[in-house]
Amino acid sequence: MKTYLPPKFIVERNDSRCIRCEVCVNQCTFDIHSYDIEDDEIKSCEENCVGCHRCVVFCPTNALTIRRNPLDYRENYNWRPEVIEDIIKQSETGGVILTGMGNDKSYRVYWDHLVLNASQVTNPSIDPLREPMELTTYLGQKPDKVEFKSDSLELNTDLAPQVKLDVPVMFSAMSYGAVSLNVHESMARAATEMGTLWNTGEGGLHPKLYKYGDNTIVQVASGRFGVHPEYLDVARIVEIKIGQGAKPGIGGHLPGEKVGAEVSSTRMIPKGTDALSPAPQHDIYSIEDLAQLVYALKEATNYTKPVCVKIAAVHNSAAIASGMVRAGADIIVLDGLRGSTGAAPKIIRDNVGIPIELALASVDDRLRQEGIRNQASVVIAGGIRSSGDVAKAIALGADAVYIGTAALIALGCTTCQQCHTGKCAWGICTTDPRLMKRVNPDIGTRRLSNLLRGWSLELKDILGGMGINALESLRGNRLQLRGVGLTDTELEILGVRMAGV
Amino acid sequence: MKEIVTIDAKDILYRELNAKLRQVVSNGTQKIELRNVYGQRYIGTDLDKPVEIEIFGTPGNDLGAFMDSPRIIVHGNAQDGCGNTMNNGEIIIHGHAGDILGLSARGGKIFVREDVGYRAGIHMKEYQDKKPIVVIGGTAQDFLGEYMAGGIMILLGLNFKEGERHNTNFIGTGMHGGVIYMRGEVQEFQLGKEIGVTELNEDDYLVLKKLVGEFASYFNYNTEEILKHKFIKLFPLYLRPYGRLYAY
Numbered sequence: 001m002k003t004y005l006p007p008k009f010i011v012e013r014n015d016s017r018c019i020r021c022e023v024c025v026n027q028c029t030f031d032i033h034s035y036d037i038e039d040d041e042i043k044s045c046e047e048n049c050v051g052c053h054r055c056v057v058f059c060p061t062n063a064l065t066i067r068r069n070p071l072d073y074r075e076n077y078n079w080r081p082e083v084i085e086d087i088i089k090q091s092e093t094g095g096v097i098l099t100g101m102g103n104d105k106s107y108r109v110y111w112d113h114l115v116l117n118a119s120q121v122t123n124p125s126i127d128p129l130r131e132p133m134e135l136t137t138y139l140g141q142k143p144d145k146v147e148f149k150s151d152s153l154e155l156n157t158d159l160a161p162q163v164k165l166d167v168p169v170m171f172s173a174m175s176y177g178a179v180s181l182n183v184h185e186s187m188a189r190a191a192t193e194m195g196t197l198w199n200t201g202e203g204g205l206h207p208k209l210y211k212y213g214d215n216t217i218v219q220v221a222s223g224r225f226g227v228h229p230e231y232l233d234v235a236r237i238v239e240i241k242i243g244q245g246a247k248p249g250i251g252g253h254l255p256g257e258k259v260g261a262e263v264s265s266t267r268m269i270p271k272g273t274d275a276l277s278p279a280p281q282h283d284i285y286s287i288e289d290l291a292q293l294v295y296a297l298k299e300a301t302n303y304t305k306p307v308c309v310k311i312a313a314v315h316n317s318a319a320i321a322s323g324m325v326r327a328g329a330d331i332i333v334l335d336g337l338r339g340s341t342g343a344a345p346k347i348i349r350d351n352v353g354i355p356i357e358l359a360l361a362s363v364d365d366r367l368r369q370e371g372i373r374n375q376a377s378v379v380i381a382g383g384i385r386s387s388g389d390v391a392k393a394i395a396l397g398a399d400a401v402y403i404g405t406a407a408l409i410a411l412g413c414t415t416c417q418q419c420h421t422g423k424c425a426w427g428i429c430t431t432d433p434r435l436m437k438r439v440n441p442d443i444g445t446r447r448l449s450n451l452l453r454g455w456s457l458e459l460k461d462i463l464g465g466m467g468i469n470a471l472e473s474l475r476g477n478r479l480q481l482r483g484v485g486l487t488d489t490e491l492e493i494l495g496v497r498m499a500g501v
Numbered sequence: 502m503k504e505i506v507t508i509d510a511k512d513i514l515y516r517e518l519n520a521k522l523r524q525v526v527s528n529g530t531q532k533i534e535l536r537n538v539y540g541q542r543y544i545g546t547d548l549d550k551p552v553e554i555e556i557f558g559t560p561g562n563d564l565g566a567f568m569d570s571p572r573i574i575v576h577g578n579a580q581d582g583c584g585n586t587m588n589n590g591e592i593i594i595h596g597h598a599g600d601i602l603g604l605s606a607r608g609g610k611i612f613v614r615e616d617v618g619y620r621a622g623i624h625m626k627e628y629q630d631k632k633p634i635v636v637i638g639g640t641a642q643d644f645l646g647e648y649m650a651g652g653i654m655i656l657l658g659l660n661f662k663e664g665e666r667h668n669t670n671f672i673g674t675g676m677h678g679g680v681i682y683m684r685g686e687v688q689e690f691q692l693g694k695e696i697g698v699t700e701l702n703e704d705d706y707l708v709l710k711k712l713v714g715e716f717a718s719y720f721n722y723n724t725e726e727i728l729k730h731k732f733i734k735l736f737p738l739y740l741r742p743y744g745r746l747y748a749y
Contacts, residue, residue: 095748096746224605224607225626227567227607228588228607229567253743256740264628269651276624276675276742282620283563283582292562292582296542296543297567299516299519299566300566
């Protein structure tokens with residue numbers, strides 16, 4: 001069938017700059033560029049270009065420009081090019097449209113409508129370059145009260161296991177299989193270097209990375225891939241994954257092509273079979289069942305590690321979160337509408353779930369109202385882009401955040417949304433041994449550590465400006481936030497006053 | 502002779518009971534008897550040694566969850582989630598078992614003398630020499646072997662009265678690995694879309710002889726008698742049942 005899909009991008013080559021080195025030919029994983037020996041010319045077949053800009057960045061003479069194909073259909077706000085293309089795709093395949101990355105639609109980004117406070121005259125701001133400034137965060141269940149021994153400062157109260165973070169930013173769950181082993185290694189090493197944690201996702205943990213266990217969160221999801229006693233033993237935290245912001249209520253299918261020898265050994269399934277993660281965990285149909293798995297994992301790890309439960313932010317998140325805390329979760333994770341994925345049905349990614357800012361505010365409120373906020377730490381994920389977003393999240397009530405997309409961008413990702421194809425030209429979302437070499441774990445570690453270092457410095461600047469010297473004093477401190485351009489209802493849900501008041 | 506440690510589980514909560522088990526096993530004990538078990542959960546979890554535990558009474562949910570190595574013999578019924586994500590070891594149940602028996606098990610063996618609940622063997626998977634095995638003496642509720650990705654499941658129907666048969670529906674829905682052997686016939690409508698039915702070959706009978714033999718030795722059956730009856734073999738038609746669902 002002749003496809004009616006027009007090319008999405010146009011490749012422009014400045015021929016006077018092109019030296020025929022064929023770097024673009026070798027770097028492109030979508031077979032766009034080819035060298036024509038007879039004409040001594042590099043040619044480009046634009047139909048398959050995904051706009052990842054790998055060739056642009058690696059062209060030594062800057063001869064390439066990739067532009068969006070303007071697709072000047074008759075202007076129509078309803079029947080936009082994307083809508084038209086999706087219909088064409090489905091009429092030609094009869095399938096579910098798959099995509100990667102997070103929701104790219106124009107739902108309101110509340111972070112961009114929240115502004116932070118600073119001290120002026122009435123209390124002094126602090127210069128973090130010269131004064132101590134603390135970002136330390138402890139994740140885990142906190143007791144209702146603590147008692148000290150009468151003759152010393154030693155605690156008389158038994159504490160649930162606590163995990164210390166030097167910076168309240170962790171690397172979100174991305175499974176080995178979805179991303180490459182080099183990406184896992186980069187995250188594991190950067191997390192270790194920066195005193196934070198990374199998350200294995202549900203594809204198991206490669207034995208090569210066991211030595212970073214103290215900085216590792218291992219996931220137990222519906223597929224239970226690679227979950228065995230050693231996996232639970234090496235981890236610092238065990239996370240039960242119920243849902244994910246990019247695809248609430250949906251399971252996962254890691255296609256057989258991505259299950260090579262190494263992925264098969266880590267997931268513990270035969271090579272070439274689909275790794276199917278069922279939509280629900282079939283041992284969890286209720287809060288009581290969740291409690292059962294939480295305590296099964298606590299038993300399996302002899303109560304030495306916090307157990308975390310992750311859900312996608314959906315309409316009833318606040319009530320569900322209350323249930324999760326009561327089920328014994330030491331940490332709860334909310335993953336919002338803009339959370340990313342290695343593969344999801346586009347219709348789900350773009351239409352299901354709620355913005356993380358609203359979910360966080362309502363969950364934090366609910367847990368406070370019920371007097372159980374101390375019983376679990378709250379971690380959020382889904383679209384955190386900068387230290388500004390982190391500071392606002394902490395002020396709204398989060399204990400820490402997860403970053404996924406931001407971490408991948410640090411490694412080269414340009415959010416071209418082709419994660420599900422396994423052909424990632426940046427070598428991130430692939431298991432192709434040739435492509436995965438494009439992420440060098442030494443350099444990947446440096447890039448990720450640098451990002452966290454930069455954000456830490458900025459967070460300290462933000463705190464110092466407010467005259468606060470410990471992140472703990474910003475946590476849940478919504479007076480440090482004001483809303484701009486929000487309705488009364490939005491302000492009420494966020495628990496934030498309008499700027500100017 | 503092995504020293505047997507007896508624990509009276511009456512009136513103790515699961516956390517205390519399991520802590521006691523951990524302590525007893527770490528002392529090198531190889532055989533434990535649990536008396537008066539009344540629904541305590543997670544027995545056998547986090548013991549990680551080839552200890553033998555005989556349970557008298559009714560163990561609670563998640564018996565042997567995440568278990569690695571112990572051998573558990575239950576003189577009574579097991580509840581839901583028995584052998585959940587089990588890695589290795591053996592569970593022998595002289596009675597019935599509840600729902601999701603052997604959910605996501607990766608290794609080890611489970612033998613149930615009587616019937617089991619819904620979704621038995623769901624998402625069991627195998628890798629190289631790790632191959633979970635479930636043998637059920639009676640029958641099963643619906644969704645037997647759902648999402649099954651590996652391992653062997655055997656359903657014997659030994660406790661049928663005259664005229665009774667397996668009423669299990671949606672057998673092997675989403676199954677993409679492993680094998681189910683059933684003693685007796687099932688109708689086509691009882692099977693998931695993703696599985697096929699075939700006669701057994703010689704290799705299959707060798708597998709059955711060994712595993713049914715083990716089953717028979719635990720519950721005093723005659724292997725030959727059991728194997729005289731006709732068996733069918735259910736297997737996944739596709740390694741990738743949902744491979745053609747998507748547009749890229």
